[in-house]
Every structure is written in C-alpha cells, then in structure tokens.
C-alpha cells in the first residue's frame with residue numbers, strides 16, 4: 001500500500017479523486033490537507049463520502065507533517081499555490097501529481113504571460129512529463145512529478161494529435177470549439193456559475209485569451225513537429241459536468257471520413273480508455289468515467305472531429321489516477337475500469 005495525501009480535497013477534483021482512491025487496492029489515503037483550521041470531517045464537507053471515508057478529516061498540515069504520513073501526493077489546488085506545494089513535497093521525497101496548470105507549459109515566459117504570475121518553481125518547468133498517457137506514457141512511468149493535463153486540452157489533443165501525426169490534417173487553421181459544465185469552474189462560488197445565471201443559458205468566454213490555448217498549441221506542436229496556433233473557444237453550458245469539443249481542420253489531400261476514422265482507430269487500438277465511435281458522442285456517454293469518445297467526419301472540405309470526456313474524470317482526477325498507476329508501476333486501469 002502507498003500512503004497518499006490529497007491537497008484541495010474539499011474541491012470538486014478532490015472529491016472525484018477520493019472516490020477513485022477509496023476503491024484503489026494499492027492506495028491508502030492518510031492525509032487531507034487544507035487551509036481550514038477547524039478539522040471538518042471529509043464526510044461533512046462532501047456528504048457523498050458518508051460511509052466511504054468517514055474517518056478522515058481536513059487538516060492544516062505542514063509539508064514536514066505530510067512527509068511523515070505520506071509517500072505520494074495529489075495537488076488539487078489552484079495554479080501558483082500548487083507549484084509552491086509541489087516543490088515543498090518533492091524536496092521531502094514524495095512523488096506528486098499536480099492537477100493544476102503549473103507544470104504543463106514547458107516555457108516559463110509563456111506560463112508567466114498567460115497566467116499573469118511569476119512561476120514559484122521555475123527549476124522544474126520544462127522538465128516535467130505532461131500527464132497524457134496516450135501520448136507520453138514512457139515519460140510518465142517512473143517520474144516523480146507529473147503535470148496532469150488541462151480538461152479542455154485533453155478533449156482537443158486526443159482527437160487531433162493522431163491526425164496531425166499521420167499527416168491527414170494541416171497544422172495551420174485548426175479551430176476548437178468546446179463546451180463544459182459548471183463544475184469546470186470549481187467549487188468556489190462565482191456569480192457566473194450561480195443557478196439563475198447559468199441555467200438555461202449558453203455562453204462563450206475567454207475568447208482569444210483562454211489559458212488553455214498555449215497548452216493545446218504546445219502539445220499538438222510536439223505531436224506533429226511543427227509550430228501551430230489553434231483558435232480555441234470555450235463555452236459554458238447549463239450542465240453539471242462534461243466537455244464536448246468540436247474540432248475543425250483542413251484535410252491534407254483527399255483524406256476521407258473513412259481515412260480519418262481509420263487513423264484514429266489505429267492510434268487508439270490498444271488504449272484502454274479511448275473509443276473511436278461511428279456516431280457523434282454526447283457528454284452523457286462518458287459521464288462519471290475515465291473514457292473518451294471520438295468521432296470524425298469529412299464535411300464540405302473540412303475534417304470535423306468531435307470528442308467527449310468527463311471534465312472531472314478523464315479531464316482531471318481519473319487522469320491523475322491513471323498517471324499515479326503508471327508512476328507506481330500498477331496496472332494502468334486500476335480503480336478506473
């Protein structure tokens with residue numbers, strides 16, 4: 001058994017992570033780290049954990065105290081706060097999966113430009129594997145720190161990377177339109193997620209400015225060996241969870257619907273969580289799972305590729321457990337299938 005600490009367990013990704021870890025045969029959750037001083041029980045903070053993890057409470061622990069109790073940590077914290085915590089834990093010998101965006105971008109200047117903060121741990125920028133096993137499995141195995149991917153980037157990279165690698169779509173001119181549910185914004189209340197504002201409404205946000213744009217550019221650029229700039233626009237949909245991304249690209253030559261689908265099927269033939277489907281997926285088809293569904297079609301001279309994931313599972317905590325399994329040498333699907 002590996003002893004596991006979770007930072008940010010009071011949030012949404014923390015909750016999903018605890019649900020998965022509770023049924024992981026190799027993990028024992030030994031610390032839930034929080035800024036809250038009054039030690040609430042986790043079942044009080046997340047009533048859905050009643051009867052599952054009743055004995056645990058949120059504690060304000062120092063990195064030294066965590067290092068005495070745990071060998072592995074998940075940081076479900078906001079960016080910047082997360083890297084500071086990760087650096088302290090790595091310095092004390094723990095292995096870490098960081099669910100924030102702090103180690104995803106490989107260029108410090110790009111991070112500081114898009115996140116508007118000075119990076120708290122610049123030493124590790126550019127040296128941390130990007131935690132998308134479908135693309136970087138070998139680098140993740142044996143790593144002591146892994147940067148869990150962004151939810152939207154996961155839903156854009158998985159459908160597009162194989163087509164770019166196969167030379168079936170052009171790197172220039174890619175457009176990604178994504179929609180997510182309100183849990184994407186975390187548990188901390190904000191007016192835009194207030195029921196009367198979000199319910200029965202649909203909006204684009206972060207147009208041209210969303211911080212996931214450089215992340216998508218970086219990983220797709222790495223996949224095809226060319227610099228590219230994707231136009232990515234996120235939307236907020238009146239649902240709890242899920243992401244649906246519709247990606248548009250220029251096919252190279254006469255790449256047909258069948259050729260696009262065949263390339264995706266070949267790329268993901270051995271992947272336990274990715275299915276290439278014959279009809280456009282919906283967020284409900286993958287809700288509460290670590291699964292990904294991808295559909296491709298050529299439409300009026302464009303390649304249209306649609307991808308559905310659960311933002312909190314494959315987009316966050318499920319991917320984090322998949323990375324944990326690889327880092328620890330467990331079967332990759334443990335607690336996820």
Ligand SMILES: NC(=O)C1=CN([C@@H]2O[C@H](COP(=O)(O)OP(=O)(O)OC[C@H]3O[C@@H](n4cnc5c(N)ncnc54)[C@H](OP(=O)(O)O)[C@@H]3O)[C@@H](O)[C@H]2O)C=CC1
Pocket residue numbers: 007008009010011012013014033034035036058075076077078079081082099100101149150151183184185186187188311312315316
């Ligand atoms: N929601 C999603 O769909 C996804 C989220 N992510 C990323 O995962 C991370 C966690 O997200 P999510 O669970 O949604 O967020 P939440 O807001 O739901 O929870 C984050 C938790 O972090 C703690 N926290 C908040 N601010 C600070 C701070 N300044 N310093 C230290 N701790 C803090 C809080 O716990 P406490 O009050 O107990 O200290 C809080 O409950 C973020 O980096 C997010 O970007 C990634 C992919 C998808």
Ligand SMILES: CC(=O)N[C@@H](CCC(=O)OP(=O)(O)O)C(=O)O
Pocket residue numbers: 099100101149150151152180181182183184185186234236
């Ligand atoms: C609705 C909403 O606000 N969604 C979030 C989703 C991103 C997220 O959760 O952050 P990661 O970078 O860690 O994936 C956003 O757009 O910032």
